[in-house]
Amino acid sequence: ASGGPGQKVVLITGCSSGIGLRMAVMLAEDEQKRYHVIATMRDLKRKDKLVEAAGDAYGKTLSLAVLDVCSDESVEQCINGIKDRHVDILINNAGIGLVGPLESIPIDEMKKVFETNFFGVIRMIKEVMPDMKRRKGGHIIVVSSVMGLQGVVFNDVYAASKFAMEGFCESLAVQLLKFNVTLSLIEPGPVHTEFEAKMIQDVKQKEYPGTDPDTLHYFKNVYLPSSVDIFETLGQTPDDIARCTKKVVE
Numbered sequence: 279a280s281g282g283p284g285q286k287v288v289l290i291t292g293c294s295s296g297i298g299l300r301m302a303v304m305l306a307e308d309e310q311k312r313y314h315v316i317a318t319m320r321d322l323k324r325k326d327k328l329v330e331a332a333g334d335a336y337g338k339t340l341s342l343a344v345l346d347v348c349s350d351e352s353v354e355q356c357i358n359g360i361k362d363r364h365v366d367i368l369i370n371n372a373g374i375g376l377v378g379p380l381e382s383i384p385i386d387e388m389k390k391v392f393e394t395n396f397f398g399v400i401r402m403i404k405e406v407m408p409d410m411k412r413r414k415g416g417h418i419i420v421v422s423s424v425m426g427l428q429g430v431v432f433n434d435v436y437a438a439s440k441f442a443m444e445g446f447c448e449s450l451a452v453q454l455l456k457f458n459v460t461l462s463l464i465e466p467g468p469v470h471t472e473f474e475a476k477m478i479q480d481v482k483q484k485e486y487p488g489t490d491p492d493t494l495h496y497f498k499n500v501y502l503p504s505s506v507d508i509f510e511t512l513g514q515t516p517d518d519i520a521r522c523t524k525k526v527v528e
């Protein structure tokens with residue numbers, strides 16, 4: 279994959295659904311055709327929603343590639359498949375959630391969250407950064423969360439993965455300035471996606487035996503209903519986040 283003359287090559291992770299899907303479509307549909315979007319996902323069987331949403335842009339300003347941010351091999355293969363390994367804008371969007379009392383979560387699941395939300399981003403940045411530094415230009419965007427700034431009950435490990443990412447980015451951003459490479463963080467609040475729907479469903483269904491009853495009561499009866507309220511009141515959609523990201527890219 280490569281961009282046309284004057285087009286910026288944008289690589290986005292996690293485009294099979296939610297925010298990543300809308301970012302890919304919105305940038306590919308740019309009226310001035312400034313971007314060639316490489317929309318990546320770990321399983322191309324999940325491509326239909328994106329292909330349908332992209333319409334005419336598919337195959338023109340939007341192409342697809344396989345990428346699992348948890349695999350060194352997959353990341354390397356994906357970047358090697360891009361002409362001259364040249365990425366102008368990297369959008370690290372892929373991420374997973376994890377919610378529930380700490381006692382109920384196996385350590386391996388916690389590691390998976392860090393492997394995806396933290397090391398997945400680092401893996402991507404390490405792969406594209408040398409070329410950006412050499413060319414003295416580039417933009418790296420990381421989708422963090424308000425939970426990268428503020429902890430939330432029962433989101434301990436997810437919030438920690440985003441906090442860790444924020445610290446990593448703030449430190450790296452300073453080093454990249456000299457090379458004219460910008461690093462930006464996007465910090466969405468609750469967004470209506472599969473991610474959010476799964477989180478609410480999971481917590482509603484589970485019993486969590488052995489958990490501190492006050493915390494469980496607070497989470498199920500105060501936090502959860504009020505966050506559902508926030509989803510409905512604020513009505514933040516993947517399009518809102520995609521629009522904001524497009525402004526950051528411009």
Ligand code: NDP
Pocket residue numbers: 291292293294295296297298319320321324345346347348371372373374375394398421422423424465466467468469470471472473474
């Ligand atoms: P979705 O679940 O809709 O999308 C997540 C995407 O990440 C999917 O495309 C999923 O792909 C992909 N993904 C998961 N693991 C991997 C992996 N190992 N390699 C490559 N892709 C992977 O959620 P959102 O759109 O809501 O989430 C996008 C980002 O926004 C995340 O980083 C999330 O933390 C952040 N965010 C979301 C908020 C929300 O309320 N929704 C709030 C704040 C931040 P697959 O189809 O293969 O599972």
